[in-house]
Amino acid sequence: MLLLLLILLPFIGAIAAACMPAHARNREAWFAAAIALSGLLITLSQFAVVSEGSILRYEIAWLPAYDLNLIFRMDGLAWLFTVLIQGICLLVVLYARYYMSPKDPVPRFFAFLLAFMGAMQGVVLSGNLIQLVMFWELTSLTSFLLIGYWHHRPDARRGARMAFTVTSIGGLCLLIGVLLLGHIAGSYDLDKVLLAGEVIRTHAWYLPTLILIALGALTKSAQFPFHFWLPHAMAAPTPVSAYLHSATMVKAGIFLLMRLWPVLAGTPEWTWIIGTAGVCTMLIGAFLAIFQHDLKGLLAYSTISHLGLITCLLGIGTPLAMVAAIFHTLNHATFKASLFMAVGIIDHETGSRDMRTLSGLRRVLPYTATLAIVASAAMAGVPLLNGFLSKEMFFAEALLVGSASNWWMSAAAVLMAIFGVAYSLRFIQVFFGPLQSGDNSTPHEPPRWMRFPVELLVLCCLIVGILPELSIGLLLGAAAQSVLGDAIPEYSLAIWHGVNLPLVMSVLAFGGGVVFYRWLVARCNLKLRDNVPLLHRLNGKEAYETTMLLLAAGAARLERWLGTRRLQPQLVILILLGISAALLMLWYLPTTLSALQFTPINLPFALLWLVGCSCAIAAAWQAKYHRLAALILVGGTGIVTSLTFLWLSAPDVALTQLMVETVTTILLLLGLRWLPARISARKLNLVATSRDKLRRIRDLSLAITAGVVLTLVSYIILIQPENQTISLFFLEKSLPEGGGSNVVNVLLVDFRNLDTLGEITVLSIVALTVYALLRRFRPAPESMRIPPQQTNPVDPASSQLPGEQAATGYLQVPAVYLRLLLPIIIVVAIYFFMRGHNLPGGGFIAGLIFAVALIIQYMLAGTAWVEARLKLQPHRWISIGLGLATLSGMGAWLFGYPFLTTHTAHVTLPLLGELHLPSAFVFDLGVFAVVVGTTMLILIALAHQAVRSHRIPGQSNEYRAQQEQK
Amino acid sequence: MELILALAIGILFGSGVWLVLRPRSFQVITGLLLLSYAVNLFIFITGRVHINKPPLTLPEQAATAMQYADPLPQGLVLTAIVIGFATTALYLVVLLGSRGLTGTDHVDGKEREHDE
Secondary structure: OHHHHHHHHHHHHHHHHHOOOOOOHHHHHHHHHHHHHHHHHHHHHOHHHHHOOOOEEEEEEEEHHHOEEEEEEEOHHHHHHHHHHHHHHHHHHHHHHHHOOOOOOHHHHHHHHHHHHHHHHHHHHEOEHHHHHHHHHHHHHHHHHHHOOOOOOHHHHHHHHHHHHHHHHHHHHHHHHHHHHHHHHOOOEHHHHHHOHHHHHHOOOHHHHHHHHHHHHHHHOOOOOOOOHHHHHHHOOHHHHHHHHHHOHHHHHHHHHHHOHHHHOOOHHHHHHHHHHHHHHHHHHHHHHHOOOEHHHHHHHHHHHHHHHHHHHHHHOOHHHHHHHHHHHHHHHHHHHHHHHHHHHHHHHHOOOEOOOOOOHHHOOHHHHHHHHHHHHHHHOOOOOHHHHHHHHHHHHHHHOOOOOOOHHHHHHHHHHHHHHHHHHHHHHHHOOOOOOOOOOOOOOOOHHHHHHHHHHHHHHHHHHHOHHHHHHHHHHHHHHHHHOOOOOOOOOOOOOOOOHHHHHHHHHHHHHHHHHHHHHHHHOOOOOOOOOOOOOOOHHHHHHHHHHHHHHHHHHHHHHHOOOOHHHHHHHHHHHHHHHHHHHHHHOOOOHHHOOOOOOOHHHHHHHHHHHHHHHHHHHHOOOOHHHHHHHHHHHHHHHHHHHHHOOOHHHHHHHHHHHHHHHHHHHHHHOOOOOOOOHHHHOOOOOHHHHHHHHHHHHHHHHHHHHHHHHHHHHHHOOOOOOOHHHHHHHHHHHHOOOEHHHHHHHHHOHHHHHHHHHHHHHHHHHHHHHHHOOOOOHHHOOOOHHHHOOOOHHHHOOHHHHHHHOOOHHHHHHHHHHHHHHHHHHHHHHHHOOOOOOOHHHHHHHHHHHHHHHHHHHOHHHHHHHOOOOHHHHHHHHHHHHHHHHHHHHHOOOOOOOOOEEEEEEOOOEEEEEEHHHHHHHHHHHHHHHHHHHHHHHHHHHHHHHHHOOOHHHHHHHHHHHO | OHHHHHHHHHHHHHHHHHHHOOOEHHHHHHHHHHHHHHHHHHHHHOOOOOOOOOOEOOOOOOOOHHHOOOHHHHHHHHHHHHHHHHHHHHHHHHHHHHHHHHOOOEOOOOOOOOOO
């Protein structure tokens, strides 16, 4: 339970931090520090349990059927990393309080930082491989946000994008690797996987699994050849660099390798892949670090080099190397975090991080200088500091690699140490020499508490360096035991082991480093060099950029080849695909002639469809130049379709079709007003080119083929005997369990009411979209004018002002009849609604009838008249309807049933008698309200466009003036 | 009956396809209307032809499948019709807006040379 709290606390904190006001720097920092501190205290309190070698475990059922549960587990290694993550986070928060400028949006910073901490905790504490990858990706995402924190700077954006691309590609590889691993081990549970080491190493898939997991870990830990993203990630604020690149983000890869060490390590493949990457990285990183001019750049490459060292140790694969790797991970985190913070202080005080211009800072920043010098001594591996101890261990292990005659590894180790001494010297150079006095302001020591984290970390370096066994022995033992099991090798954490080969190597490295640095300064002119000797061609960044450019260009080319923005080719492809799918269906259809069924031909029905088909063909022919005629013809087909539904025993569908037909026709009529007239080609003397004719022939043949194919498919379906579907279930259960005898309605509001809920939601969204689109509607300039029909003096409305129309109405005589008709139609709508559950009707139909009743009023009495009398708020109807439908569904929860369960009650009222009251009734009421709301919203919004154009002083006023003159 | 229905669906579909392939946006909207009739009818006839057998299971009758038309396609078609109305409205508004913005009623927002 405490483990879950450890993970949740940072995420909850992140949300809370994001909600704080922008300038609350102190409050934010206190809050974030409190979160980190409480996490740290929880972790520390668990040490007694963990140090005994037992594993804390907390499991939540997630997908138990797939043996996939959320497991949080903490052993010695996880404990150590947790302390590291939270401890450094605490210090970074304190430091960031002073580092961040009041102008920076701090809530974002602390929210991201806490979220990142949570993600890291998740990686470290996951007891399930899939879950680990999930948190792994989350660290990529949050680090992207942190690196790109100053998103107004292009280098920050580029660095963030690069880091994210590289690490997330690695994450993808890791996911595949982990899936393979889980498959081999038979479970994703880490404890079970760790027991299956032998099976995994001998499995045929071992190599691909290893490569994929290694890719994930190496990209994350910035190992060669993926190291290039880390220096560019230095565009982040310094506290972020101090956190991500010393203790957390880049250590995630290391952590993963340590975690899976018991199952993956110990084979030649492991040593070759991991070891080689480590050696290359530590040499290249250390060498490149010497030639940086930016302080943070130097630290970045030195980080790469140290990570390479750890990876190399892991690659060596002996238990002692493992202990050394854990030890160096800790040491590196302490001295590198303090160095980053020191650089941040320098940057903050002098405004520069360029080693070419900075010098003599010892005079103005004495404390910071001392601290940084001690920390960089630890980085170089000076005795009495923690870096020395783990480096000695590394030397000892390097000597053991290969046979006694193979000195390559030892040579590489010494070379790396020489470079390390050289860049450490380069780093501390900024504190010596004359003080640069170009700026107006002299730098001065930072506030007490900004320096405090650096002091504390440097103190740790010293304590561990002087009293290793006392300070760190216990923790290291616990962590090593959790990885190595009971096979912990004998090791001693002491400063003095007597004169032996590692000591000789250390001495060699120091001497060599100092000489090499002197030589570089004398011969190579470090300050003026713009590129790195020998290695400047090895530019990972350029390779990355080239790859990205090639990818983008390739994608663009593919899009040009395979895609089109024109609608017609897309539709042609779509229809061709549809036709081929139908043909495929015909191919496989078994036609057993024995069971075919026919219904006798009915002459009126045939005549009906003669009309319907003629209408459709005529509409297809006329739709270009005679829009109104085409609309009427399509309407004819619609009526025939509706009658067909009625004929073929679907009264509900028929009613719906009829009402929708009415509403659609009115909708399109309203739209027609905004489409300028088309002048036929004959009048313009345009002659169709042969290309046009060809296209027409192609389309016509396509249309005929599509029609013929669908005819065939329909005919074959129709003459097949009816097969058993789930319909029988609906027919049987509708009355006894749904409480209604109209099966179609019960289907809509009861059996499949989740679908219906979705549907009315879509309806509402569409209506709102239409409304929003029309608010910004700009009609075509040709149709801005009021159409001639509306200015004709025969039409009384042409001389009416909106106010007058509101008083008297538009067509007065029909309007009187319609006013009488309104309550009648409303009663009809209510009738259809009420009986819907048992007889044809229901929410959809009643809603449409109601809407039509209102639309008729609009049409004959005029918009102004109706709206002066009726405040119809379609938005409200929609929201009330959706609310009712959802609430009626949620009501089922009160009785302990799943969402949208219905119930039918029969209530006996004194006057009305027995009343049929299903809860689906409320749902249907919601449907009704939504249908009325959407229909009215769409139509009124469109109609108002015409009204709006009248408000522009137009011809009607001129016409009035003429009238008055007469 | 089956033949008439199949022919009707084919003719509506063919007319719709022809219109949908035209370059003018109003032709496309009428094409979509015709296509939706054809497709709705097609879904509907998967329940086969039933005359005078509406799926109303009134209490006095015992429920056997042979007595009634298939209610499932009916329910599906009913919702399809209403959704069809909504998409038609959306398409119409986009059509009008596109006409106002681009100055042409070509579906691609720009005229091709030598177009119909």
